Amino acid sequence: MSARFDRAAVKQKFREPGAPPVLATSMQRSLDHKRAAQAGVPWEALRDRAHALKADAIANLDILLEQFERRFVERGGRVVWARTADEAADAFLRICQAHGAKSVVKGKSMVSEELRLNERLAAAGIDPVETDLGEFIVQLAGHKPSHVIAPAAHLSARDVGTLFERKLGLEFSDDPQTLSLAARARLRGRYVSAEVGMTGVNFAVAQTGTLIVVENEGNGGLSAAAPRVHVALMGIEKVIRRTADLATFLPLLARSGTGQKITTYTHHFLGPEAGKHQYCIIVDAGRTALLADPATRESLYCIRCGACMNVCPVYRRVGGGAYGSVYPGPIGAVVTPKMVDPAAASVLPFASTLCGACKDECPVKIDLPLQLVHLRRLAVDTAVAGGLLERRAMRMFVRAMSDVRAYSRAVKWLRLTSRVAQRSPWKPGPLGAWMRRRTLPAPAGQTFREWWGSRS
Amino acid sequence: MVGIAIVSADARADILARIRAGLGMEARAELSEPPPIDATRTSPDVATRPDSCARFARELAAVGGEAIVLVEAGDAALARAVAERVARFDFRAVAVQRDSLALAAAAGIPAARLIQLSGASIDQLERADCAIVAAESLIADTGSAVVHVTAYEERLLPYLPPACIIVARASGVQVGLDEAALGAGEDERGERVFITGPSRTADIEKTVVLGAHGPGSLTVIIAAD
Numbered sequence: 159m160s161a162r163f164d165r166a167a168v169k170q171k172f173r174e175p176g177a178p179p180v181l182a183t184s185m186q187r188s189l190d191h192k193r194a195a196q197a198g199v200p201w202e203a204l205r206d207r208a209h210a211l212k213a214d215a216i217a218n219l220d221i222l223l224e225q226f227e228r229r230f231v232e233r234g235g236r237v238v239w240a241r242t243a244d245e246a247a248d249a250f251l252r253i254c255q256a257h258g259a260k261s262v263v264k265g266k267s268m269v270s271e272e273l274r275l276n277e278r279l280a281a282a283g284i285d286p287v288e289t290d291l292g293e294f295i296v297q298l299a300g301h302k303p304s305h306v307i308a309p310a311a312h313l314s315a316r317d318v319g320t321l322f323e324r325k326l327g328l329e330f331s332d333d334p335q336t337l338s339l340a341a342r343a344r345l346r347g348r349y350v351s352a353e354v355g356m357t358g359v360n361f362a363v364a365q366t367g368t369l370i371v372v373e374n375e376g377n378g379g380l381s382a383a384a385p386r387v388h389v390a391l392m393g394i395e396k397v398i399r400r401t402a403d404l405a406t407f408l409p410l411l412a413r414s415g416t417g418q419k420i421t422t423y424t425h426h427f428l429g430p431e432a433g434k435h436q437y438c439i440i441v442d443a444g445r446t447a448l449l450a451d452p453a454t455r456e457s458l459y460c461i462r463c464g465a466c467m468n469v470c471p472v473y474r475r476v477g478g479g480a481y482g483s484v485y486p487g488p489i490g491a492v493v494t495p496k497m498v499d500p501a502a503a504s505v506l507p508f509a510s511t512l513c514g515a516c517k518d519e520c521p522v523k524i525d526l527p528l529q530l531v532h533l534r535r536l537a538v539d540t541a542v543a544g545g546l547l548e549r550r551a552m553r554m555f556v557r558a559m560s561d562v563r564a565y566s567r568a569v570k571w572l573r574l575t576s577r578v579a580q581r582s583p584w585k586p587g588p589l590g591a592w593m594r595r596r597t598l599p600a601p602a603g604q605t606f607r608e609w610w611g612s613r614s
Numbered sequence: 615m616v617g618i619a620i621v622s623a624d625a626r627a628d629i630l631a632r633i634r635a636g637l638g639m640e641a642r643a644e645l646s647e648p649p650p651i652d653a654t655r656t657s658p659d660v661a662t663r664p665d666s667c668a669r670f671a672r673e674l675a676a677v678g679g680e681a682i683v684l685v686e687a688g689d690a691a692l693a694r695a696v697a698e699r700v701a702r703f704d705f706r707a708v709a710v711q712r713d714s715l716a717l718a719a720a721a722g723i724p725a726a727r728l729i730q731l732s733g734a735s736i737d738q739l740e741r742a743d744c745a746i747v748a749a750e751s752l753i754a755d756t757g758s759a760v761v762h763v764t765a766y767e768e769r770l771l772p773y774l775p776p777a778c779i780i781v782a783r784a785s786g787v788q789v790g791l792d793e794a795a796l797g798a799g800e801d802e803r804g805e806r807v808f809i810t811g812p813s814r815t816a817d818i819e820k821t822v823v824l825g826a827h828g829p830g831s832l833t834v835i836i837a838a839d
Contacts, residue, residue, distance in 0.1 A: 180819060187820040203654040210649040218645050220633040233803065239626040291826060292817035308817060315818050334818040342827055349774075350736060366798040376773045376813035376828020383769035383805065384736065394629065399648060401796040408791060409656045416816065420756040420791070422677070423828070424808035431804040433766045442629045450636035 163499035168482040172509055173591045177477030180314040181304075185468045188308075191417020192465060192519075198419075199409060207406050209523040212459035215398050216449065222364040222397045223440065229367025233429025235436040243443045247273040250356075250389060251282050253437055257387045259353035261285035265371070265378035266293055267358030268306055268462060269391040269441055271484040272497065275356075287348045289377035291341050298325050304478030304486065307415050307464040312477050345377070355385035357425075359392035359438070360461070361407060365400045368428055369438065372411060372421040379423055389437045390427070394445050395458040407461060410521040414463035444497035453532040457492045459522045466516035466526060472509055481506060488516040488526045492533065507533035566607075573601040657755035657790025666754035666787045667836060673757030677811030678824050679832040681757075683784070689718040692781060692837040696746065697722030699779065699833065705744035709775060711768050715748040719781040719835070731767045739767070742775040745829070749782035750806075752834070755790035757810055759834055764804040772809060778829040780809065785839045 215222060227237045238253075240246035250273065254262060262279060264270060264286060276286040276297065288297040292309035296302065299321050303309030310318065315332040323330045328340055349355075357378050361370040369390050371378050382388045398407070412418040430436040448454045467473045467487030478486035483494040483502060491510060495503035507530050516526045558568040576598060579585075585593050604612070634641060671681035682699075684691055696719045700708060709729045710720040720728065729742050747768075749759040759780045763769045772778060788794050798806065813828025824830050 184820045199656055200654050203652070204656065207649075207652065207654060214646070214649045217637065219637070220630050220639075221642065221645050223630070223633075232800070239629055241625050241628055245625060289827065290817070291815045295817070308820070310817055313818075315821075318818055334821040335823045337818055338815050338823040338826055342825070345827065346740075350740060363798075368798045374813065375815045375826035377826070379773040379805075379807065380770065380827055383763075383773065394633070399645075401798065402651070404796045405656055405791045405794070418677075418810075419673070420758060420808065420810050422810050422812070422814055424758075424810075426796075426798060426806040426808075428798050428802045428804055428806060431764055431766050431769070440629070442632065446629065446632035446636050449633060455636075 163494070163501040163505075164482055165501050165505055168480065168502075168505050171480035171482070172472075172476055172505075173588060175475040175477075176480070177475055178312060178314065181312055181477050182474045184308065184311050185474050188417065188464075188468045189519075192414055192468070195413040195417040195419060199413075204406055204410055205521055205523050208410050208461075208521060209459065211398065211403050211406060212522050216395065216455060216458050218399070219394065219397065219449070222399060223394060225364040226362050226367055226397050227440075229364070230362075230369075230429070230438055231367070233367050235367075235429055235438055238437060238439045240439055240441045240443070243273045243441070246391070246439050246441045246443065247275055247278045249439055250275060250391070251278060251284075253387065253389055254279070254282070254284055254354050257353055257435070259284055259387070261287055261348065261352045262354045262356055263287045263289055263349050263352040263381045263385060264293070265355070265357035265381040266290040266307075266309075266373065267356065267391050268303075268484060269358060269393055269443075270356065271303060272441070272443055273391070287345070287352065289345050289348070289375075289381055290373075291338055291375060291377075294341050294345065295321065298322075302479065302484075305464055305467055306462050306485065306487075312479060349380045349384040352381075352385045354387045354389060355381040355383070356389050356391065357382050359390050359396050360411065361404065362392055362397045362438070363399075363401050363404075364397055368401075368426050370404065371425040371427065372408070372423065373425075374416070374418075374422040376423060379425060382425065382427065386433065387435045387437070388427070388430070389439065391439050391441065393441050393443070395460075411461050411463050414461075414465040414519070414521040444493075447496040448493060454492060454496070454529055456524045457489065457526075457529060459524050460489050460493075461522060463521055465519040465521065469515045469519045471511055471513060471515070476509075481509065488530070489524070492526060492529045495533065503533065503537050507537060566605075569605055576601050655790065655792050657792060666789055667784060669754040670752050670757055670787055670834075670836075673755065674811060674832075674834060675757075677757060678814070679757065679811040679834065682833065682835045684836060684838050687838040689721070689837070692719050692835065693722035695835050696720060696779060696781065699835070700727065700744065703744070703777065705777065707742045708744045708746060709739055709742040709771055711745075711747040711763065711771055712765070713748040715781055715783070716746050719748070719779075719837075720746050731765075736767055736770055739770055739774055744777040744779060745771040745775040746779045746781065747771050749780050749786065749834070751786040751788050751795060752782050752836070753788050753791060753794050753808070756808075758794075758808040759810075760795060760806065760808055762802070762804070762806045764802070766804075769805055772807060773813075773828045776825065776829055777831040778809075778812075778833070780832070780834045781837065782834060783837050783839065787836070 295310040305311040491506040812832040815826035
């Protein structure tokens, strides 16, 4: 299998941040909506409860998955287990072929991105139709989703208008209403003609064997209901113990994701009715590796609301595409090395200022900064990160900090070199990239100690 | 069932073994004690029922839907209110869920304006301009209607036609999610869906647009007890 994570390209994108201004504006809008929606509920108490419920579900994951499987099968569904993303995509293709599918209507699913399902379907001659507006836009543009709940967050209304004009032959418009309704009209007929419908899964309830999917557009409902076959894709971590737990998770997810009290549609799939087939593909794809390390286990509590991205100063500056992963932002930095490609371990955990905003925003209180620091330590210990230069610099730093004379020599040297660097037109390396966009502050005329000593 | 070999026993056993190894546990069959559930509510105030109806209407209006609370009791009053609405918006192809409340609510609509949900064909449903479905209950705190669609041809009703009328009884108004029917009966099939306002999207610049793929117009008519 070819490498999925392009290390060099990602490093370059972090060096030269390229997110369009529309991204930061949209992210701020999302945060404002979230804050307003939080006000009406005992937010902190709900977060604590959600954290405890997820901790319990993950601590009992094996039993809950078996229980879910048993009840789901009792309802008439079929369960397929997949160790890897490729195994899951194979299973999906076999289901499509068994039912003679020529096209698949797809509701929103991040697991589908992990599987690279669209490529796999297209290669097998099956037409994948993304129906979520954001996914439809990025599929049309040939992009990857840049945000877990707003896949087209990196595109402005003008961008979308130009895209629709070019690819769909529509008259240009930069009005979100006109554009959204154009996509609606385009997709109407596809639901009824598709043989297979796919959705993701937000929660799988072990107690009842039911699948919970939340969405706003109605495309998820149509994708699940219209074709004769419904395939739900879920990671192993989606299972929860009881239906009563939904009263905690649904309000947190809707408020954190979009600032709503509850999403427009909360689907409870109860098992296939007469004339219908229902499958659930349960995917590991690196999740058990996250589970095995107690320091990263909490990342499996994630309910994919996207709030950590909305608030992250790095994400807002570089955009989701820069992370080179299905999962961007702080949570992406934690899960990508295990879930997508180990090559990310030397890059993504370092793409954070460790400011802690993501932890404060997370509705299930995942300690993301702690996990990032842990992954950095792992990366350095196993020497996949931190080049020769960095290790030298660190040794010099340790020397300077442990000896007064070495320290004052180092300070003099730094003042000199920073003056030189300021005037030099030659700005190489990462420091150069930093300086091309910022002004290096001029060093003070004298050090604090010199000034203190000169006081009369 | 289609006879295909899609179940890999190896994958199942491997994943469960990896989980147990990751958790540092042997195979076990018993769940540990669940964490205690405290009394924290998602809907802070417990309102009385008359307030709940008004609360429901306010919450639904806030997300772009409309609630009509009938004063006069009985199915005849409900049927009149529905027929009036169908006439006012000139719906010409109305599809009705085969549910006693929904059918009673549709009793006043002229037969020429109704679509029969016949057999397995859902092609007819594509030309429906309005759906009428029944709510099992309503959730006042969120403005949600709880709808259970069981038959294949009924499952598209809440999503496909551009307008949706949901009929409910005032006795079915719940206070909040904490009281809502989140469970699922063993014999129930199809889908139970909480519908909160018309379909919407904010995928372009976070600007809200109603009528994304589902109905752009959603009305809940609440019959008095």
